[in-house]
Amino acid sequence: MAGPRKTDGRRERSRITRGRVVETASRLFVEHGYLATTIEHVAEVAGVAVQTVYYIFGTKRNLLAAVLDASIAGDVDPVPVLQRDWVEALRAEQDATAAVERLVEATVAIVARTMPIYEVVRRAAADPEVSALLEGARSGRRADQRALIEILSRSGHLHPGVGADIAADVLYGLINEEVLQLFTVDCGWDVDRFRNWATSLMLQQLVDVDRSPA
Numbered sequence: 001m002a003g004p005r006k007t008d009g010r011r012e013r014s015r016i017t018r019g020r021v022v023e024t025a026s027r028l029f030v031e032h033g034y035l036a037t038t039i040e041h042v043a044e045v046a047g048v049a050v051q052t053v054y055y056i057f058g059t060k061r062n063l064l065a066a067v068l069d070a071s072i073a074g075d076v077d078p079v080p081v082l083q084r085d086w087v088e089a090l091r092a093e094q095d096a097t098a099a100v101e102r103l104v105e106a107t108v109a110i111v112a113r114t115m116p117i118y119e120v121v122r123r124a125a126a127d128p129e130v131s132a133l134l135e136g137a138r139s140g141r142r143a144d145q146r147a148l149i150e151i152l153s154r155s156g157h158l159h160p161g162v163g164a165d166i167a168a169d170v171l172y173g174l175i176n177e178e179v180l181q182l183f184t185v186d187c188g189w190d191v192d193r194f195r196n197w198a199t200s201l202m203l204q205q206l207v208d209v210d211r212s213p214a
Contacts (some may be wrong), residue, residue: 018056018066019076021046026067030116034064034124061129068121068137071114081110081144090148096157096207103148104202107175108195115184118177145171158206170205174198 024046028037039060043050057063070076073084081087086106093099111118118137125131146168153164173179175198183189183197 014056015076017048017052021048021053021056021063022066022070022076025063026071026117029064029067029120034060034120034127034130039063061127061133064117064121064124064130065133068114068117068133071117072110072137072141074110074113082147087148087151091151091155093155093157096152096155097203099152099155099157100202100207101199103152103171104175104195104199107145107148107171108180108191108198111175111177111180112191115177115180119181141176142168142172145175152206159208162206167206170202174201 021042025037025042028042028045037060039053039057040050042063043053046053053063057066066076073079073081086102090099090102090106093102121130121134121137125134146164149158149164149168149171152158152167158164158167180191180194183194184191189197
């Protein structure tokens with residue numbers, strides 16, 4: 001029976017291998033697209049056996065899903081967004097303005113990381129499995145953002161005239177990969193400028209509003 005040290009070492013090697021494959025696949029998907037990128041090429045560039053990639057991920061669609069998940073979380077650790085340290089800091093924030101600023105900063109960072117992979121997924125969505133992945137990513141983002149808004153609501157940070165439903169809709173419609181791409185690619189903004197603009201608008205809509213939006 002393997003001792004704790006051997007088990008821990010094996011687990012750490014597996015985590016490192018998974019991270020290297022995901023990082024490599026992310027780069028190749030962005031450079032070449034989903035259809036043109038093969039598991040064999042990913043394995044070759046990552047320096048691992050093809051069988052290893054299949055063993056860890058099973059299919060190319062699952063590998064793409066892992067890449068997307070890692071771009072959302074910022075790493076390959078199996079920790080959901082809502083259990084990340086920055087969410088705990090958001091829960092502890094006492095000031096409404098600071099809470100909205102923290103929320104916008106983290107949300108923009110997520111969609112900035114995700115935007116290139118999201119575009120890969122969107123372009124490959126003619127594949128039914130990838131289309132389902134895209135739909136799942138959108139619904140997952142909406143659910144996570146609603147939960148984050150609930151944190152603000154429970155802390156009393158929302159304007160009395162703004163309910164959690166409206167606030168969640170504002171966040172979902174304002175800070176996402178499509179809108180960020182419009183501003184940073186089509187309009188030439190940098191991410192800092194977008195974040196500052198989004199923060200100002202979110203504060204106006206959620207905290208400083210004079211009346212409830214229609």
